[in-house]
Amino acid sequence: RGKPNLMDMGSLMIKPVQRVMKYPLLLHELLNSTPASHPDHKTLQDALFAMKNINVNINELKRRKDLVLKYRKNDDDETLKEKFSRLNIHSISKKSKRVTSHLKILTGGEPQVVKDQTFNKEEKLFRSLEKTVKLCVKNISLSSQHLQVGTSLLKSVATNPVHNYNEQVCFILFQMAQLDKLVLTPLSALQALFSGPQKLIQKRYDKLLDYNSYLQRSTREEMDMAKRDYEALNAQLVEELQVFNRAAKKIVLNCLHCFITLLRNIMSAALQSNFAVVVPVPNPLIEEVHKLNFVKENSGATFIERKLSLEKKKPVPSPLEFPRQTEGHRSKLLSMYSTELLYQAKRKCNATQEFDIDLHEGELVAVVEQKDPFGSTSRWLVDTGILKGYVYSTFLRPYNPAKAQKDLTENGFGD
Structure with a gap:
């Protein structure tokens, strides 16, 4: 045409x-x-x-x-001059309006008209992932430090020709290197990525307050501009938060899987070593330590004993002093209880709580129950042949008939 x-x-x-x-x-x-x-x-x-x-x-x-x-621009990248240049009457007025609008929404004075359930869901997941990553980095770093301390001790043992733990040390060191590479490094890198979305989420809330405020009492032009800014930022966040959250979840789960696997490998190596054999501490070793001059005094005293011995405590109200044990009471205990239940007082023990009893050094008791009414195993119910009451277990030692007879002869017990 x-x-x-x-x-x-x-x-x-x-x-x-x-x-x-x-x-x-x-x-x-x-x-x-x-x-x-x-x-x-x-x-x-x-x-x-x-x-x-x-x-x-x-x-x-x-x-x-x-x-x-x-x-997304980092505040640290701006100079003080640039920050002051952005400060004017308009920006101050805008910030004050946002604060006022936020307070009105919190107090119910103004309804929040604009809502986005998809964004709320993704933001909640984002906050949860951020907290999880932060705790994982903190706790796994502490675990790594504890493993390093244990490995240092194992290395010192490995230098002893009697023990041969070199293989275990090398294996654990390799696993710890893998822990840093496969777990801590990715988690630390992921943790640093949360700051950018955080700023945009905060700015999105600012734009939402502007839009919500303009809906109430502004011109059409102002409302349209606020709406465009809010919807643009909200749409971008919803789209990218979904991608970020999916990737972050996969990274966290993968790192936790690696951490559990590496920890299991380290535990398996420990179980295969001679340390996995459970044996009681030989008595000669304890006796050797007790013979040292700087531990002879109060050598067996625990924190509870020292506290009871050194602190001034109010005496338990009692109308009568506890009677001293006699040879007849000892004979009664020896005939009523088996040797496994018999103990002797290592030193004088004063009653500190209700239902406690006094014991003098060397007195014989039979253990009726190895706990108190509250379930604590530090106080035992004992029978002195005269009465029953509670004493701290750290003041007692197993009854040795031969040693007891020798002490009785030397000290003239019961005089």
Whole structure:
């Protein structure tokens, strides 16, 4: 129908349209030059509509990207002069309005009209992941430090020719290196990535307060601008938070799996060593320590004993003093109880609580129950042959008939 007033095919081939933003203009010219009765007219209309939508989406994505780059900027990167340059009457007024709006929403004075359940769900997951990663880095780092202390001790033992733990030490050191590489390094890197989204989430809340406030009492232009800013930032966050949360979950689960596997390997190595054999401490070793001069005095005293001995305590109200044990009482205990239940007082023990009894050094008792009414195993119920009461177990030692007879002869017990 005549030559159209636009570029011909040869021109398009020589100078192709390189920017997608120009395609709607080209399609619009083609549509204007095509009669409505032409079979291609409807196709051109659909193509023009699709290209306009593409351009809108491109502009919106660019706008969202620019907002993210603007608000993601680190405050530490700004100089003091730049920070002051952004401080003006408008910014101060905006911040004060946000605070007022936030307080009104909290107190119920103003409803929060705009809500996004998808964002709320993703933000909650984001906060949970952030806390999990922080705790994992902290606790796994402490575990690694404790393992290093234990390995240092094992290395010192490995130098002893009597023991051969070199293989275990090398294996554990390798596992600890793997722990840093496969667990702590990825988790620490992930932890550093949370700061960027945090700033955008906070800025999104600021824009939400602006939008919610403008909905109540602002002009159409202000409301539309606030709406565009909020929706752009909200859409970008919803889209990227979903991707971030999925990736973060996979990283955390993978690191925890590696940590459990490495810890299991270390425990398996420990169980295969001679340390896994459970043997009681030989008595000669304890006696050797007791003979040292700087532990002879109160050598067996525990913290509880020292506290009871050194602190001034109020005596338990009692109308009568506890009677001293006699040989007849000892004979009664020896005939009533088996040797395994008999104990002797290592030193004088004073009653400190209700139902406690006094014991003098060397007195014989039979253990009736190795706990008190509250379930504590530090106080035992004993029978002195005269009465029953509670004493701290650290004041007692197992009864040795031969040693007891010798002490009785030397000290003239019961006189």
